[in-house]
Amino acid sequence: MTVAVIFDLFGTLLEIRNRQNPYRRLLRLGSQQGRAAYPGDLRWIMTNACGLQEAADFFGIKLSSIQLTELQSCLELELGSITLFEEALPALDLLRDRQIKIGVCSNLGGPYCSVARNLLPGLDGYALSAEVGLMKPDRAMYQHICTQLDVAPNQLSGSNAPNVLMIGDSRRCDADGPRVVGIQGYHLDRSGAGRFCDLLEFVAGINIGSG
The missing domain is CATH 3.40.50.1000 (HAD superfamily/HAD-like)
Incomplete structure (x- = not known):
């Protein structure tokens, strides 16, 4: 039984009806700053209860206030589009x-x-x-x-x-x-x-x- x-x-x-991929965008910003992407990046994001700024700090990615606001907006759009x-x-x-x-x-x-x-x-x-x-x-x-x-x-x-x-x-x-x-x-x-x-x-x- x-x-x-x-x-x-x-x-x-x-x-997710409105995919924005904010964390992938964050990692792309890191690549633009010369940070090499690693296979374990996504795993770290998925196994740590962190926000975008915390993830950026961990990966050594520098975010301007405008970039952080844009990423946060993408995250909120994605979260708001989640339905059953x-x-x-x-x-x-x-x-x-x-x-x-x-x-x-x-x-x-x-x-x-x-x-x-x-x-x-x-x-x-x-x-x-x-x-x-x-x-x-x-x-x-x-x-x-x-x-x-x-x-x-x-x-x-x-x-x-x-x-x-x-x-x-x-x-x-x-x-x-x-x-x-x-x-x-x-x-x-x-x-x-x-x-x-x-x-x-x-x-x-x-x-x-x-x-």
């Missing part, structure tokens, strides 16, 4: 009706965490990278959300059904990554090319709640 379902956030439950996908709340309600625990596990920067929590209040667990200091597909990230939900993947005896499921729009982070710790991961492909193209289809298709 399935006892918990974990969701990715952006591209799964939430969408149409079927997100109905899918969550179906799970609640079946007494399934619900958690979210997502890679996102600090300013996005409060928006996510406000749009999705009252869930059973939140593993948000900027708050936790970990990122998917780190094994510890999935373990963290399972601890919050008080569930132990693949520990139901006499049942072929996994007891903890996860779905998201990244095969690497939401389908393959969770399987390392015993979570059955599923890929959400909103283009319609995959098995599941929306969350209601997912809830119906995997027969959640049956043994």
Whole structure:
């Protein structure tokens, strides 16, 4: 019997309708100042609850007051455009009706965490990278959300059904990554090319709640 379902956030439950990419713009400003970009830059942003000025200070990027204001405006535009996908709340309600625990596990920067929590209040667990200091597909990230939900993947005896499921729009982070710790991961492909193209289809298709 399935006892918990974990969701990715952006591209799964939430969408950004007006992408501005303020942190990428910040890193581009750094490149213009002669700072080489590093593969770990994005990871640092995603695992530290920092604003734009704090990130600039850490990376040694100099911002004028005008540049900071412009970047902050971009960030606010992006945050203000975040909405729930149409079927997100109905899918969550179906799970609640079946007494399934619900958690979210997502890679996102600090300013996005409060928006996510406000749009999705009252869930059973939140593993948000900027708050936790970990990122998917780190094994510890999935373990963290399972601890919050008080569930132990693949520990139901006499049942072929996994007891903890996860779905998201990244095969690497939401389908393959969770399987390392015993979570059955599923890929959400909103283009319609995959098995599941929306969350209601997912809830119906995997027969959640049956043994």
